[in-house]
Ligand code: HEC
């Protein structure tokens with residue numbers, strides 16, 4: 001079943017991703033990012049782990065998230081307000097700017113459980129390997145709109161997996177991440193979040 005999900009979402013997302021981020025101007029994005037830097041940092045390396053890093057993230061993924069915040073498909077009180085006044089061009093420019101920045105690495109914790117879930121999943125529960133989509137080095141895939149995880153704060157990855165598990169975050173195509181997160185235990189979430197962060 002997961003196999004079908006992967007193929008189905010790959011096709012539809014490849015179209016979305018490129019359309020959303022098309023024509024972005026990183027130089028214009030830098031100026032537009034002034035109002036974002038308080039939380040996400042001047043260069044997209046957020047100063048505190050309660051805010052996600054945006055540096056080095058795929059433009060296609062950033063643009064999709066900003067469109068989803070704007071339409072409330074992804075509902076977050078702060079970001080929905082921030083995205084409300086952004087035009088399509090603003091979104092493309094901001095996404096191009098952050099994608100060009102360099103993410104600062106995180107140490108993470110090389111736990112055996114985290115590595116196992118990331119690289120092999122958990123066959124007994126039908127959890128697929130994260131690496132199948134997010135890549136062996138956590139670099140994601142810009143065309144399929146699979147986000148970068150390497151270097152992201154572990155606490156943000158963990159919060160996000162909890163949000164998918166509870167359904168609080170529901171903008172994942174074909175419920176891919178909600179299905180996967182619902183099969184992760186508390187220990188597995190914490191371990192894989194640390195592991196992916198440190199890749
Ligand atoms: C007051 C703080 C604040 C400001 C200002 C802010 N953000 Fe955010 N942003 C957040 C928080 C908090 C989240 C995480 C929401 C969640 O937990 O789902 C977030 C998430 C995001 C995400 C999703 C990242 C991911 O990995 O899923 C993007 C993209 C983003 N913000 C872009 C922007 C842009 C562009 C601006 C400026 C126009 C901006 N933000 C301004 C707090 C802020």
Ligand code: HEC
Nearest residue numbers: 006128129130132133145146147157160171172176177192
């Ligand atoms: C079938 C492909 C697939 C697999 C397998 C997969 N993911 Fe994802 N993941 C996605 C997609 C697609 C998104 C982006 C959803 C969206 O567009 O909002 C995502 C988003 C995420 C995010 C949100 C990132 C952010 O910055 O907001 C996290 C965290 C995440 N995945 C962690 C994991 C972990 C941990 C595993 C393994 C347990 C995993 N994923 C397995 C496809 C996958």
